Amino acid sequence: GENVEQHPSTLSVQEGDSAVIKCTYSDSASNYFPWYKQELGKGPQLIIDIRSNVGEKKDQRIAVTLNKTAKHFSLHITETQPEDSAVYFCAAGTNAGKSTFGDGTTLTVKP
Amino acid sequence: GAVVSQHPSWVICKSGTSVKIECRSLDFQATTMFWYRQFPKQSLMLMATSNEGSKATYEQGVEKDKFLINHASLTLSTLTVTSAHPEDSSFYICSARDSSSGRGKLSYNEQFFGPGTRLTVL
Numbered sequence: 001g002e003n004v005e006q007h008p009s010t011l012s013v014q015e016g017d018s019a020v021i022k023c024t025y026s027d028s029a030s031n032y033f034p035w036y037k038q039e040l041g042k043g044p045q046l047i048i049d050i051r052s053n054v055g056e057k058k059d060q061r062i063a064v065t066l067n068k069t070a071k072h073f074s075l076h077i078t079e080t081q082p083e084d085s086a087v088y089f090c091a092a093g094t095n096a097g098k099s100t101f102g103d104g105t106t107l108t109v110k111p
Numbered sequence: 112g113a114v115v116s117q118h119p120s121w122v123i124c125k126s127g128t129s130v131k132i133e134c135r136s137l138d139f140q141a142t143t144m145f146w147y148r149q150f151p152k153q154s155l156m157l158m159a160t161s162n163e164g165s166k167a168t169y170e171q172g173v174e175k176d177k178f179l180i181n182h183a184s185l186t187l188s189t190l191t192v193t194s195a196h197p198e199d200s201s202f203y204i205c206s207a208r209d210s211s212s213g214r215g216k217l218s219y220n221e222q223f224f225g226p227g228t229r230l231t232v233l
Contacts, residue, residue: 034221034222036224041227041229042226042227043115043117043204043206043224043225043226043227044155044204044224045224046221046222046223046224049221089154089155098145098157098160099222100157101154101155101157102154103153103154104153104154
């Protein structure tokens with residue numbers, strides 16, 4: 001089955017700096033790579049996703065890059081704000097299939 | 112759009128009792144729903160995949176007789192934790208996906224998550 005590894009497990013940045021979270025996956029059949037933000041006591045919220053036919057996608061301060069050859073994808077958050085502090089999960093899956101989640105990254109943005 | 116609700120948001124029960132958690136897609140029809148459990152400071156662990164009108168597919172190590180899943184309609188799936196024990200205490204989260212064709216509004220395999228249900232078994 002699919003195995004997703006996520007790094008780092010914790011990340012602390014100063015407000016205004018950039019944050020990068022990286023994930024690797026094992027199943028070459030995976031073609032859908034979402035990123036979720038989870039605040040304490042709440043369910044995950046999709047913040048951005050990318051499909052295997054695209055190498056990069058950007059939405060305001062958030063961007064995701066995908067390297068299918070190397071089987072890794074990354075989340076980039078620029079100009080971080082305190083409200084970006086949360087746990088971020090990457091996932092990998094296939095069309096109509098289930099997604100496998102990474103272990104999560106706790107991001108802390110210091111004012 | 113694409114809102115998923117869960118009920119209850121939290122529940123406390125005595126050991127040996129059964130607890131039912133509801134997951135509803137409020138503004139779309141969910142042909143597939145997923146049930147996860149999450150322990151503190153850990154990732155989401157998929158328990159089962161529920162397809163409307165058919166039996167759920169359970170992940171390895173998840174007891175189907177203990178975690179009963181019913182997906183009787185396109186907007187509702189329920190998870191019943193039978194004979195709950197303290198080790199079943201966890202955060203249970205559902206997600207819903209509209210896998211049907213022809214719906215341009217929703218991304219094909221995007222999952223929409225509910226807010227979660229905190230179960231505490233005494």
